[in-house]
Structures are given as C-alpha cells and as structure tokens.
Amino acid sequence: MKHIPVVRALRVPALVVSTIFVFVVACATVPPAQQEARVEELIAFVNAAEAEALLEQSGRPFLLDSEIIEPSNDVYVMWRNMIAAGWALPGGQIIGISPVNEHTYRSYGSGLEMESYFSRRLPEGSAVVRVQTRQATWDLLLGGQRDGMPLIYGIRGPL
Amino acid sequence: MRPRYHGVAIIAVLLLIAPSLLARDAEAVYVEGFPELRSAAGRLNDLFFGDPVRGGDSVITGSGDVVELQLANGNSITVSSNSVFSLQDYDDGGETQTGFSNSRGAVTYRFNVLTGRQPRIQSANAVAGVRGTVFTVFAGDDGSSLFLVESGRIAVTAQGEEVEVSEDFAVEVRTGEAPGEPFEVLRGAMDFSGWNGGRQEALLANPVTAAEGAYRRMQELVRELNTAVAEYEPLREELAEARAEATRIFEADGQEAANEFREEVVRPLERATPRRFLNVRYWALSTVSLRRHVFGRMYSLLKSTYVMEPNHPDWIAYQSVHSQALALFEESVVPWLVPADL
Numbered sequence: 001m002k003h004i005p006v007v008r009a010l011r012v013p014a015l016v017v018s019t020i021f022v023f024v025v026a027c028a029t030v031p032p033a034q035q036e037a038r039v040e041e042l043i044a045f046v047n048a049a050e051a052e053a054l055l056e057q058s059g060r061p062f063l064l065d066s067e068i069i070e071p072s073n074d075v076y077v078m079w080r081n082m083i084a085a086g087w088a089l090p091g092g093q094i095i096g097i098s099p100v101n102e103h104t105y106r107s108y109g110s111g112l113e114m115e116s117y118f119s120r121r122l123p124e125g126s127a128v129v130r131v132q133t134r135q136a137t138w139d140l141l142l143g144g145q146r147d148g149m150p151l152i153y154g155i156r157g158p159l
Numbered sequence: 160m161r162p163r164y165h166g167v168a169i170i171a172v173l174l175l176i177a178p179s180l181l182a183r184d185a186e187a188v189y190v191e192g193f194p195e196l197r198s199a200a201g202r203l204n205d206l207f208f209g210d211p212v213r214g215g216d217s218v219i220t221g222s223g224d225v226v227e228l229q230l231a232n233g234n235s236i237t238v239s240s241n242s243v244f245s246l247q248d249y250d251d252g253g254e255t256q257t258g259f260s261n262s263r264g265a266v267t268y269r270f271n272v273l274t275g276r277q278p279r280i281q282s283a284n285a286v287a288g289v290r291g292t293v294f295t296v297f298a299g300d301d302g303s304s305l306f307l308v309e310s311g312r313i314a315v316t317a318q319g320e321e322v323e324v325s326e327d328f329a330v331e332v333r334t335g336e337a338p339g340e341p342f343e344v345l346r347g348a349m350d351f352s353g354w355n356g357g358r359q360e361a362l363l364a365n366p367v368t369a370a371e372g373a374y375r376r377m378q379e380l381v382r383e384l385n386t387a388v389a390e391y392e393p394l395r396e397e398l399a400e401a402r403a404e405a406t407r408i409f410e411a412d413g414q415e416a417a418n419e420f421r422e423e424v425v426r427p428l429e430r431a432t433p434r435r436f437l438n439v440r441y442w443a444l445s446t447v448s449l450r451r452h453v454f455g456r457m458y459s460l461l462k463s464t465y466v467m468e469p470n471h472p473d474w475i476a477y478q479s480v481h482s483q484a485l486a487l488f489e490e491s492v493v494p495w496l497v498p499a500d501l
Contacts, residue, residue, distance in 0.1 A: 060203070067458045068451065068501075070197070071263065072221045073241045074459055081463035111489050116498035120201060135467075158469055 031125025033142035033150040051079040063154030185228040192224030201499035214248035239265040249441035262452035285317035299358030301369040302334035335372025370480035384442035443495040
C-alpha cells in the first residue's frame, strides 16, 4: 500500500490521512452556518433551550420574517412568547442550506431595508437553512458562531 | 413599483452638513449594565462611560441598563432600561438644533438650563414643548406614550391638539389620538412596567386599533416629511441653476465676474440648502424610528404570540394594516434614506 512520506514512519495509509486532512480543512473553512452537522446540533439545542439561552444563541439585529428587531430585550420577549406558544423544531430535518449571496434579500422583500440588512448586518458565511418539522417548514437565517454552533439571525415561516 | 432613491444626493448633502453631525451633542457620564450605541453610520457598538453621542445616534438599553447623558449646555437626560433613545439634528430658522426622541421605554429629561430655542422632544406619537423642567417620557409597546412632569411645565402636542401638563401631573397619549386629560400622579408612584403591561394587553386585545393608531401617526410624520421636502426641493433646484449660471458667467465674462456671482448667489444657497435638508432627514428618521421600534415591536409581539396560529383573525387583520404602513414607508420615506439608516 502506498504511504505519503510525512507519515511513512507511522505507516498510516495515504487515503486515511487525505480524508482526515480534507475533513479538517473543510471544518476550518466551511462556516458553521453551512455545515449540516452544526445546524443539526443547533436544531437539537433549539428544541431544548429556554428563552435566555436562545437569546444568547441569537445574532442581532434579528430578522423575524422581514422585520428587523434590534433591542436584545425584544429578541428575548420574542423567544419567550414563541416557546410559550409551543414553537419548536420537533423532528427538524434540514431540506436545504443556501449560502447568503447578493440576491438572497429579494426573497425577504424588494426594498432597501432587506437589501441593507443582508449586505450590512449579516456576518460572512451566513446561510438560509430550510427546516422541515412534523408541523411546518421554517427558514432559519444563520451566521457567525458561538462555541462552534451557528447563531440564529432570523426565522421565517411557517412557509 | 420600486420607489426612486435619492441615495447619491443624500450622501452628497450629508457630507456638506458633516461638521454639524460630528459635533459632540452629548456625553455618556454614567453607564450601568451593557447599553449599546447605534451610530448614524448604522453600526451597533457597546456604549461606555465618556463616549460621545451625536446627532443621528441612538442609545439602546437592555434589562438593567441605565445611561445618563450630559448635554453641552449642562442639561442631562437619563435613559432607563429597555429603551431606545435617539438624537437627530434639524434646522430651526437657520440654526442647527438637536431633537430628542424615545420610541421605546422611559427617558427622563432634566432641563434646568434653557438657552436659545426650546429643543424638540418626541415620543413615537407626540411632541413635547419644554418650559424649563424635569419630566419623563414613557413610550409603550403599542406606540402610546405617557408624559410625567416632576417640576416645571410641558406642552404636549399630538394630532394637532396641545395640552399643558404641570408639576406632579401626567398625560397619556394613545397612539393616533390627541392627548388625554392630564391627571395627578403621586411623586415616585408611577410604575412604567405596570403602565406598559397595560398597553401590551391593549395591543394583544385589539391589535388593529393599535396598528391603525400607529399608522395615523406615520401618515402625520409623512405629511411633515413632505412639507420639509417641498421646502428643500426648490432650494436644491435654485442651487443647481445658480451653479450652472456661474459656469456660464465664467465662460462669458471671466473668472472675476464668476467669483463675484458665486460669493453673492451660490455660496448663500450652498449654506442654506443642506440646512433645509436636515429637516427632511429629521422627519424621515423619525418615521424610521416609528417603523422600527413601534411597528417592529408590535409585529414581533403578535407574530410570536400567534406563531402556531398563523390564521388567527387578529393576526391576519393586524398584518393588513402593517402592510399598508410598510407600503407608505417604502413609497414616501425610503427614498430619503441611505442604507446605514436601516
């Protein structure tokens, strides 16, 4: 079996080393918002979290449908009300991850507000993640990260 | 149809009035908790002790945050927790003034020193004229406001009606309505969270009434904006014509004649036009505040309440008024904004 020189002494197959290398590089370069495993972790977190924890996992300004919410207390009250209303992502399946690009804002609204929000307020590497639950379909707007898990910048739905 | 934006023109005029925007209007002399400053450039940063706060900036406080601002004339303003407080410059008879507004939460003004003109003080739905006083403006979740006077007097105006409020009295202004009757308040007995809780209940009980009231206020602000635009546009055109005329004079009669014309005609117009534009910006940004912090808050409260009942009749009815307000905002206000405002 062929071995690559650096690890020849360890007798590790080149294929294994290459796979690990590709995985490590991918994790380091693909933003958490665009990594399925990270988003699944986030969905599990959302289903178990209280409003305070969700606030900490939220990016601001927050986008609820096409409404920009700036004060942290407003984001907290939104999560508190949504949890009280029974909102969660039970059995949430990721059905699409779309990296945010210069056209994404159009699906949220045609005006300057959404154009400005998507171009100025979101971190690099953000994504719109479509999640199908047992009850409905939601779009999560994810970006940045906290402890490796993407921050929630917005929710839209039910679609 | 997508409205026409005046983006490039707005930036050009903002550059002309930049010196007034850079003036230090207030300073944070006391900071508790982790308040934030949203700059005129649209950036959200932590606000620290000693930070300057300028025209176009907003102070945003969360739970447990308090900020005290000192103005250049020695007066002070206290921004309580869960509030949004903004400063915005405007032109008042050729003088640049700074107006204050809180679209959310509670702000106390200690205006013991009044020199020159009275500052313009707004809540989401009413304007207060100051008579040398200490008073607090509470802005509720449904766009209503409450003005409470601790000393001196204020005049509160909404929907074209004015009410005078004296020491130890308060007046409530329901969104989209004229001020109510002033009522006596025991000093220290006013509880903002209790009052706001009542306003939140009113919003949830009848969201359409609250939204229609806020929509009437938006229409009122748009009327003010249109008046400011009507005063600004002829001056802008006059300036453009004067500049063209200066070029013609230069070509026909030479540099000296052109310089004379510029000094006599162009320069005064160059000074007056940006000042007039300040008022366009003032009313446009006042409407942004209403749109963001009153309509945004109402939407967020109702959407999160009815998130599992998207066909609830109250939610459907609210969305209809909300859409009308957004259409008006997009059509009449957005053309006078730059991306950083949003």
